[in-house]
């Protein structure tokens with residue numbers, strides 16, 4: 001072999017599944033009439049939007065996709081009890097979880113209740129002292145402040161003891177929540193959770209803030225101007241929905257569209273201040289910037305010690321009130337970044353000590369870490385090792401754990417199976433939390449690793465492509481056509497495209513383990529960036545290639561250019577053009 005021609009063997013890291021849906025002339029005609037391009041239609045069909053009705057739900061006025069809030073379990077009981085409060089001029093305590101979902105949801109509920117003329121205080125629990133679920137401290141506060149009704153948001157479904165405690169003090173509780181429903185419910189006036197068995201609610205995928213948004217719609221329905229005022233709360237609902245990773249499909253998509261419209265055109269003072277301190281123009285807000293810019297700042301207060309700052313910010317009535325609160329969150333977010341990097345390094349080391357050959361099936365690590373950071377670190381570990389990860393901190397008593405799943409492993413089920421070892425626990429299939437005594441740690445770790453080990457092994461990594469595009473068709477027209485599918489986000493991510501017939505003219509390693517590519521299609525070039533793929537920097541010049549990635553753009557020196565965000569690469573021929581019925585490849 002000639003020494004000047006180093007052989008680089010391109011190894012794809014995933015199997016690629018090509019789209020198989022093929023369109024009908026009727027659907028193509030409907031799409032055309034709606035101005036949906038053939039490639040945008042291809043993406044929609046690959047995602048199961050295959051009828052005229054599906055296209056209507058995707059593109060028509062979002063308010064037509066909102067369901068009747070009266071279909072939520074116990075909706076009538078909730079409404080009757082709140083109207084009693086109005087009649088009796090009772091004071092109310094809204095209790096929301098301290099994350100972005102709970103914070104936005106409790107703001108929504110507080111604003112709706114205040115519109116009914118009620119005296120409402122919002123109680124944001126302290127992560128350290130109160131933890132998840134309705135707290136005894138909040139019940140005590142309601143008693144001292146003579147608040148006869150507590151309404152929870154994004155939490156409370158498992159708070160049996162605390163609801164009973166409130167009842168003893170003569171305080172009624174209404175639970176609104178979207179978390180996993182255990183067999184026994186708290187003895188509340190109403191438990192409004194779309195996941196309750198027997199629920200008739202058509203779309204249970206709402207976040208906690210989405211449930212609060214529906215409750216606001218329910219409560220304001222008969223008020224003069226009430227329905228419009230309820231829709232105006234969608235800006236808060238979209239933030240919590242995205243922050244909680246609820247899929248942006250169905251009713252969540254309607255909420256997202258309504259909310260984005262309001263965030264962009266008339267952000268409330270708190271959001272405007274937060275965007276200003278983050279350097280983001282309101283009209284540029286997307287679901288992605290909610291996830292990467294807004295939500296982390298709202299969460300940062302609670303993670304670094306005080307979530308009430310974010311709650312006050314969301315409820316702020318003026319810029320003067322909001323600006324100093326936004327500055328506090330900006331600072332907390334900077335701190336949060338630094339601490340996360342430190343804890344991740346320690347947790348990774350702890351994980352590597354216990355890893356078995358062939359990679360771990362699950363990770364359980366413990367350390368003296370800040371309570372507010374362990375969930376973030378669990379998420380990073382789960383991603384890095386593609387296995388469920390539990391990160392436990394010994395910095396509080398009882399110890400606190402936060403878990404994130406991978407490979408379809410059901411954490412809610414696994415934690416239920418470990419219930420006897422926990423003081424408390426709760427969560428979703430993808431994310432869960434627990435409290436445990438130090439003495440229970442070893443037993444928990446053993447049992448959890450057993451559960452993960454006996455679960456079905458996760459399927460090999462696969463990329464499910466939405467669309468196949470030939471190199472010569474990669475242009476701004478394609479980018480504009482795909483932009484008609486926005487807003488995109490969790491559950492409806494950016495189109496994953498198979499690009500066929502490109503040539504790498506240059507590959508070079510970039511800082512942070514990334515690779516920058518200069519790609520050629522015909523006589524033109526475009527950029528590629530492959531995050532966390534240092535191996536691709538080895539590709540020699542003039543190498544033909546097939547790529548899987550997202551089409552985006554980058555701005556450099558004032559110029560915008562197309563850029564492919566590369567997820568995987570293979571020698572040419574892996575993508576079969578014009579083969580819509582091709583089965584899974586590789």
Ligand SMILES: [Mn+2]
Pocket residue numbers: 101102154178207208209244
């Ligand atoms: Mn939530």
